[in-house]
Amino acid sequence: DAGVIQSPRHEVTEMGQEVTLRCKPISGHNSLFWYRQTMMRGLELLIYFNNNVPIDDSGMPEDRFSAKMPNASFSTLKIQPSEPRDSAVYFCASIRDGGTQYFGPGTRLLVL
Amino acid sequence: AQSVAQPEDQVNVAEGNPLTVKCTYSVSGNPYLFWYVQYPNRGLQFLLKYITGDNLVKGSYGFEAEFNKSQTSFHLKKPSALVSDSALYFCAVRDIRSGGFKTIFGAGTRLFVKA
Numbered sequence: 001d002a003g004v005i006q007s008p009r010h011e012v013t014e015m016g017q018e019v020t021l022r023c024k025p026i027s028g029h030n031s032l033f034w035y036r037q038t039m040m041r042g043l044e045l046l047i048y049f050n051n052n053v054p055i056d057d058s059g060m061p062e063d064r065f066s067a068k069m070p071n072a073s074f075s076t077l078k079i080q081p082s083e084p085r086d087s088a089v090y091f092c093a094s095i096r097d098g099g100t101q102y103f104g105p106g107t108r109l110l111v112l
Numbered sequence: 113a114q115s116v117a118q119p120e121d122q123v124n125v126a127e128g129n130p131l132t133v134k135c136t137y138s139v140s141g142n143p144y145l146f147w148y149v150q151y152p153n154r155g156l157q158f159l160l161k162y163i164t165g166d167n168l169v170k171g172s173y174g175f176e177a178e179f180n181k182s183q184t185s186f187h188l189k190k191p192s193a194l195v196s197d198s199a200l201y202f203c204a205v206r207d208i209r210s211g212g213f214k215t216i217f218g219a220g221t222r223l224f225v226k227a
Contacts, residue, residue, distance in 0.1 A: 004155075031213050043156075043202065043217040056214055091155055098213050100146070101204075103155035 002026075004104035006092050012110045018080040021107045024073055025094030033093040033101065034067055034077050043091075049075065082111045114139045114207040118218035125193045126226050133188040133201050133221045141209025145186040147177055150200040150220075159201075162186060173197070193225045 005024040013019055025032050033048040047057040049069045057067070064083070069075040079086055087110050093101040115138045125131045137143055144163050148156040160171025167179040177188045186203060203218040 033213075033215070035217075042219040045214065045216065048212075048214065050213065055212055093156075095213060098144075098206075098208075100158050100161060101156075101215060102158065103148075105155045 004092055004094055004102055006090075006104035006107050008107060009105065010108045010110075012112065013082055014112050015083055016081045017111075018078065019082045019086075019109060019111075021077040021090050021092075021109070023075045023077070023092030023104060025075070025092070026096075026102055027073070029094035029096045029102075030072065031095045031098070032069060032075050033095075034075070035091040035093065037089045037091060037106070038087075046077070082109075084111045087111050114143075114205050114214070114216050116203050116205045116216055116218040118201075118203055118221045120221050121219075122222045122224065124224045124226065127195050128192050131190050131193040131197070131223065131225070133203075133223060135186045135188065135203030135218060136184050137186060137203070137205040138184060139205055139207040139209070141207055144206040144208055144215075145177075145179060146204040146206070146215070147171065147175070147186075147188050148202045148204065148217075150202065152199075156202060159188070193223075195225050195227050198223055198225045 007022045031050045034046040037043045046059045047067045052069045067077045089106045091106045092104045095101050117136045146161045147159040150156045160169050162169045162179045170176045200220045202220050206215045
């Protein structure tokens, strides 16, 4: 299995630009999670989906952040407009039927 | 609400010595507990989990963890540390009674194993 796939691996953008992060979960997994990791705040759960439906988005920082899961094999996390404080590593993870979470390699985002 | 605490930011141990990385948790129901390891510039890798059954759980790379319900702890242990074990370790908890799959991670503990 290819594992959880995230793209891009690195993103550098300027403040105010739109950023889209992409995730392909492990085939057969039915829950998907987006996390953000920073030195100051550690690993924060932003949102998670079960069977493509958003279940808990209480961790999404503000309206500039949005996430979608149009089908079982693809999810996006969008930041519009981006700000320097959004700079972080964003991880996607997936599970099957409440089992073990498997993480992608992450997207390192730098907003200038 | 569920929460997890890793009281030590950093643990230093000499190679060959036993290591312990501490974790305590708080949930309203029965917990699922996990340990993950993160190497530099990598994603989190699963080490082991406790769901039910034997309180001593064995995982990858010789690691094990002991579930202690009365102390609400799930400390990670290894009998003999290797330099290659140096990494960032995360404890995580999932409250299965809530009915969801929300998993909360601790702040992480950085392990340094000195040769």
